[in-house]
């Protein structure tokens with residue numbers, strides 16, 4: 536079942552097309568990767584899904600269906616309900632998710648107050664449970680202010696708050712770009728774990744080809760506002776058809792030449 540279906544979406548800034556006739560879909564439980572270089576239109580596409588485009592950008596054609604409902608035609612109130620409970624975001628910069636003026640726990644509880652009918656005690660219990668699930672010391676994180684957590688810890692908290700209402704679609708917009716590689720790997724592992732637990736669809740926006748290859752079922756390559764190529768990840772990476780995809784893949788030689796497992800000489804002799 537398709538959770539998200541983007542049909543022929545075109546976005547303009549004044550008379551310049553930033554996205555052109557985009558087609559993309561994400562099924563329940565699927566991990567789709569959207570790969571493209573800087574400025575190709577990844578974030579504009581992510582924003583258009585949740586109706587989060589800045590006012591100077593306009594969707595000039597097409598539709599974005601969330602479970603069959605065109606979100607581009609939804610009113611503000613309906614969109615507010617869909618966002619959070621149906622579609623959630625994790626951004627590159629977790630600071631943008633949290634207010635610096637309130638503790639993390641208070642901000643979790645505020646989301647629950649808006650979307651769920653729970654007692655104060657149950658809101659606190661749920662917040663602590665989510666913080667624990669993402670591997671944070673729950674009590675400390677709950678009472679911390681955002682600046683008291685490291686970048687990696689804050690990204691974990693942002694995943695916890697994004698998953699708290701069990702959304703059906705998680706849009707992860709370059710969630711690891713500001714993190715060191717070890718922390719980045721643990722964050723992607725965590726998103727995968729949360730997906731396995733809830734069965735949500737994931738739209739993973741990245742320029743990291745290795746991570747896309749490792750996690751995604753389906754890959755979309757975007758170039759200057761157009762989908763240059765799409766298909767099952769294994770096919771796109773093993774047998775790319777578009778010259779642009781070939782160039783992207785060949786820019787990281789080890790991606791295609793490094794075997795998934797260590798060679799016998801290193802892996803199995805115990806030496």
Ligand SMILES: Nc1ncnc2c1ncn2[C@@H]1O[C@H](COP(=O)(O)OP(=O)(O)OP(=O)(O)O)[C@@H](O)[C@H]1O
Nearest residue numbers: 548553571572573574575576577578579580589591
């Ligand atoms: N608010 C805006 N007004 C005008 N043009 C914009 C606006 N936001 C983005 N653009 C333009 O749209 C194009 C796509 O930008 P976008 O931010 O989606 O790229 P991206 O692929 O996410 O890049 P990055 O990987 O660097 O985040 C760029 O040419 C950018 O300059």
